[in-house]
Amino acid sequence: MAENGQPTLGDVARAAGVSLATASRALNGATQVRADLRERVRVAAERLAYSPNAHARALAKASNAGVGVICHDIGDPYFAGIARGVMRAAARHDLQVILGSTFREPLREISYASMMRGQRVRAMLLIGSGFEDRAVQESLRREVDLYRAAGGRVAVISRHRGLRADAVLPENRAGAADLARALLGLGHRSFAVLSGPLSLTTVVDRLGGFRSALASWGIEVSQVVEGAFTRDGGYEAARELLRRGLAATCVFAATDVMAIGALAAFREAGLRVPEDVSLAGFDDIPMIRDLTPPLTTVALPLEDLGERVMELALLPDRPARARIERVTGRVVLRASTGAPPSGAPHEGHPHQPEPHEGDPHEGPR
Amino acid sequence: MAENGQPTLGDVARAAGVSLATASRALNGATQVRADLRERVRVAAERLAYSPNAHARALAKASNAGVGVICHDIGDPYFAGIARGVMRAAARHDLQVILGSTFREPLREISYASMMRGQRVRAMLLIGSGFEDRAVQESLRREVDLYRAAGGRVAVISRHRGLRADAVLPENRAGAADLARALLGLGHRSFAVLSGPLSLTTVVDRLGGFRSALASWGIEVSQVVEGAFTRDGGYEAARELLRRGLAATCVFAATDVMAIGALAAFREAGLRVPEDVSLAGFDDIPMIRDLTPPLTTVALPLEDLGERVMELALLPDRPARARIERVTGRVVLRASTGAPPSGAPHEGHPHQPEPHEGDPHEGPR
DNA sequence: AGCGTAGCGGAAAGCGCTTTCCGAAAGCGC
């Protein structure tokens, strides 16, 4: 009996009248143990409420039933949705999940990764765009490489650059382009974008896809305002947009969460959506269906994303090249977008070059 | 060097030219190691990218830097909000979080608890009401007792019954009573409740508090419809309510998540909120502020709840009696509640006994 | 200068489990 009162495998073996090794085999293995003995061991374990020490087991087996998951904010519906999928997949494989929420602090991401390497988790999942900071990227890269060198598996969502890990990649460019075309189809000819931090590939791709689809109609995005990837970030960005003077009939927010904030800002300013301005987001987090008006968006199967990234990390053979699973976003037109108001700014001269404060950021890659 | 390529403490010691024990002390302890040696070890560890094997450490120390957290659905904003707080507190204490999401399957809760016992986590956090099933409760109770007997610490949110664990308990009764009084103050005299499963103490308390406040005005709840603790559960319950014929000017949904569904159902039925019917929820999940209309609710500091339950579990001395922290819910009146419509049913005869299909459930405990 | 004491480094014993390596027991054919 271990000092803390927990029975050990030895206790079980003794209670069952077999050797320690036999008890181990009886409990774990498909190995050959006589049926009656196996049963006796099982009963003894049951009776003692034996719970194998996972650490001892992991140490002896040099493998582990844990996976590490690092996301930016478990309170954010986007990550919560993905986490849901991850949990489901993990349960299917009898894996336990060690969760890290960075709260968008780069250093915390590194330290989580390092901690998970120490835990010898079987796989490490990085969910969401990486941080811009070069040094941070370098540290993370190093950490991940060490982890992989030790046999760990890494898979990511929305973050392929520089990590060459297996990845689930939402097709941000194509999705945003589809959205742009749908909005053009509604009659809009002038657009503003509330982007997230322009350092994130996710944002660059969404903005880029949106722009390129417009470009083939000879239209440019009138205004871009950067904001944090949060509800309040969207709210502030929308306020900034209004402060600058809204010069668009349609606003595209880089994420639904931001769009929610934008909606609030517009409403506060007395703008009706979609009568005065159309608004679209990206991701399709569950709650936006219940907003008034329900939000047009590019739907990503969040829970699926989580399940797939888990499965990806668990695939046995590591090919030379990283496996990439692309996930299509489906445009869902809801009531937050409609025809542009008649008398809208720029209507009738869609091809005019737009002199405005412009955005200093490079186009799509 | 371990076979998987990870350097071991022995490697570090050799590289630093000290003994294994010295290396261990240098890295961990406030124990006495000469400063220059300590530094040499640190450098060697750094250079080798040494990451101590957490399992070996946990095994040797018979303690562990992990805590287990079990909730019902990490995708639900209520639990996601609490989880956020837990993560924050865990990070403060350098603890890693092993997360379990039961998806409301009782057996999964047991198996998570058992798994976490095997992990020898330092603390176990159970978030949210327990399951009704007697056998399930018994198993969980047994599991928890074994875990505690082995020195584990358990803390819970919203689940005191039968576990005698330290608990953070939202004051559901008082909160619901306050809400009822506020609604009475708005002029309402007839009420329907969309409750969650009546087997949950949370629901019983909220319903009970609501009822008892009404009772002191001689008013009874006209209708109670049970539904699942989800958006769709609220939606369905509201539809059922409408099907039976809404006989109230104000509807109280046991959780915000349910209220969101109810709002959708009412809107679909052409009922205006709050002009035709007032609607209130409970919890104050972030998104309800952005609904139209914003939802009246009883605000719980979700993130705080998470931080507090974590801190509670970490408190060193275990007193004979469980520590209970009660958390007050604050009524937040928003636009989803207003004065009852004139010509509302029952108006003018608030004290009449209400013969209707009634609810078979006992009153507040 | 000699002795006592404190402090620091090294050897070694586990932590609880898995797993290999053997020896023993059982089953089979002739």
Place this chain on the structure above:
DNA sequence: GCGCTTTCGGAAAGCGCTTTCCGCTACGCT
């Protein structure tokens, strides 16, 4: 019925770390 093959159970060696227990060194004191 005897020897050989096949199973199966037990002893023991780690997995990587912490920690106790010693012995040695170096310093301080008289």
